[in-house]
Amino acid sequence: MKLTAENYFSEEANREYLSVSQYKDFTGTLGKVACEAEALAKLNGEWEMEKTTALMVGSYVDAHFEGSLDLFQAQNPEIFTKKGELRSEYRKAEEIINRIERDPYFMKFMSGEKQVIMTADLFGAKWKIKIDSLIPDTCIVDLKCMKSLREVKYVKDYGYMDFIQYWGYDIQGAVYQEVVYQNTGKRLPFYIAAVSKEKEPDLEIIQIDDGHLKEKLCEVEQNTPNIMRLKNEEFPPIRCGLCDYCKHTKVLERPIHYSELIGEV
Numbered sequence: 001m002k003l004t005a006e007n008y009f010s011e012e013a014n015r016e017y018l019s020v021s022q023y024k025d026f027t028g029t030l031g032k033v034a035c036e037a038e039a040l041a042k043l044n045g046e047w048e049m050e051k052t053t054a055l056m057v058g059s060y061v062d063a064h065f066e067g068s069l070d071l072f073q074a075q076n077p078e079i080f081t082k083k084g085e086l087r088s089e090y091r092k093a094e095e096i097i098n099r100i101e102r103d104p105y106f107m108k109f110m111s112g113e114k115q116v117i118m119t120a121d122l123f124g125a126k127w128k129i130k131i132d133s134l135i136p137d138t139c140i141v142d143l144k145c146m147k148s149l150r151e152v153k154y155v156k157d158y159g160y161m162d163f164i165q166y167w168g169y170d171i172q173g174a175v176y177q178e179v180v181y182q183n184t185g186k187r188l189p190f191y192i193a194a195v196s197k198e199k200e201p202d203l204e205i206i207q208i209d210d211g212h213l214k215e216k217l218c219e220v221e222q223n224t225p226n227i228m229r230l231k232n233e234e235f236p237p238i239r240c241g242l243c244d245y246c247k248h249t250k251v252l253e254r255p256i257h258y259s260e261l262i263g264e265v
């Protein structure tokens with residue numbers, strides 16, 4: 001199957017190729033518990049994730065820099081009020097775009113080829129990636145629109161976490177760098193071009209160093225075979241028991257003891 005902008009997110013493409021977001025669905029990140037059952041249900045088209053406004057605002061900003069904002073607006077009429085004005089969240093997105101465009105350094109990183117699709121075989125799986133801004137022979141850039149860039153998240157057993165590790169954007173960097181390497185023979189630095197949705201948007205170009213990416217790629221190598229066995233339905237997925245999919249599909253069989261309610265703290 002040849003991937004294009006039109007079929008990149010299709011069910012068929014998701015079955016044939018592994019992507020970073022699928023990978024994270026199966027293995028989880030520090031910020032999100034893994035649910036193999038939900039991940040498979042999504043792949044099989046049995047479960048759809050909610051399109052939250054937070055995600056949509058990010059997509060709006062992405063669409064602007066991709067040059068496809070007109071199409072995005074046409075496909076998502078709900079971003080306008082009945083009077084035909086942009087809803088306040090998307091006016092915020094416009095403000096973020098203006099802030100980014102006021103910074104020449106940030107714009108330099110956004111000046112590459114947009115939404116570049118590449119594929120490669122890694123660890124027994126066919127992977128697909130889509131790069132926000134690829135500056136040939138120079139760097140790989142992914143644009144992220146976050147609630148805040150500096151807010152710390154507490155993770156049990158790990159301590160305080162930055163948003164990069166919390167949401168697994170370092171895993172994304174590791175896979176993107178390797179796939180680009182296999183396609184071009186060049187190992188390019190990976191940057192997150194990050195902007196916040198705060199009242200006054202913050203912005204940074206954040207590098208994830210190659211040493212850390214290498215560590216993350218080892219993790220991907222260890223986890224990929226299990227994901228492929230799940231995708232091939234060689235054994236049943238584990239249910240997390242906590243996500244919306246698990247709640248929606250659970251079937252009660254016995255009472256639980258009250259002490260089970262909060263589980264392991």
Ligand SMILES: [Zn+2]
Nearest residue numbers: 035240243246
């Ligand atoms: Zn679940």
